[in-house]
Amino acid sequence: MSDSKALAIACALVASTALVSCSQQSSSSHDTATTASMSSEQPSSSTPATTGQTRAPQESTIPESSTIGTTTSTAPDPAACNAQKTNPLLGTDHLSVAGGRGETITFSVSEDHFDPCAPLSWSVIAGGVGSGNSLREGVVFFIDGEPVNSPMPLMEEKVLSVTPLGDASARVTYSILTGPRAAEETVQGSATFTADPAGGLAISDNSLPAVANEAGIQVDVSTL
Known part of the structure; x- marks a missing residue:
């Protein structure tokens, strides 16, 4: 070649x-x-495209008031209710008589329905002023375990009954002297006591006769 x-x-x-x-x-x-063109125009269905785009944040479906990881409880607030608290009446046997006369009543608890976590609870007490004085009976009310002094507990000849009317109300029926104790003449009278959100007790359906003011005494429980 x-x-x-x-x-x-x-x-x-x-x-x-x-x-x-x-x-x-x-x-x-x-x-x-x-x-490259196909990759930029058709992003994978499993991997969202983010280049050149800002995705709008999705709104939360959890209400603002919700707290994740907690549950709502209806149990009493430990700060407001001490279930181990005992009836303060059991720590003394004397109460001052209202009226500024310096008298005291010596008493004992005859019925104890105290509940530190109840909207309204009560105890029936029996006592007299001075030695040898005839006994009277009265009801001391408690709101959330605290003794109620407005109005001050009323002591009459006898407490015939305390009837609960729901969680925060009770009706008390008294036997009331209408004359000298020796005559043993009495009349019945009742009143309904309801825990007042503003404090103290509201009185309704009061059928106590006017003589109840003369026959009874009130005691001061503010020092309990």
């Missing part, structure tokens, strides 16, 4: 090889560009 013919064949091979190589590179570049 002549040198000129060999040279021509070599040039043809070189040209052919370059064409193939350029063609392959062009095809590869085109495929890469196409793939």
Whole structure:
């Protein structure tokens, strides 16, 4: 083979090889560009696209008042209710008589319905002023375990009954002297006592006769 013919064949091979190589590179570049274009235009359904976009925050479905990880309880507030608290009447046997006369009544608890966590509870006490004095009976009320002094507890000849009227109300029926004790003449009278959210007790359905003011005494429980 002549040198000129060999040279021509070599040039043809070189040209052919370059064409193939350029063609392959062009095809590869085109495929890469196409793939990149598809990736940017059609993001994967499993991976959200974030480039160039800001996703609006989703609104919470939890109410603002909700507290995650806690539960609502209806149990009494430990700060307001001490279930271990005992009846303060059991810690003394004397109470001052209202009226500023300096007298005291010596008493004992005859019925104990004290409940430190109840909206309204009570105890029936029996006692007299001075030695040998005839006994009177009265009801001391408690609101959430605290003794109520407004109005002051009333002591009459006898407490006939205390009837609960719901959680925060009770009706008391008294036996009331209408004359000298020796005559043993009495009349009944009742009143309903209800725990007042503003403090103290509200009195309603009061059928106590006027003589109850003369026959009875009131005691001060503010020092309990």
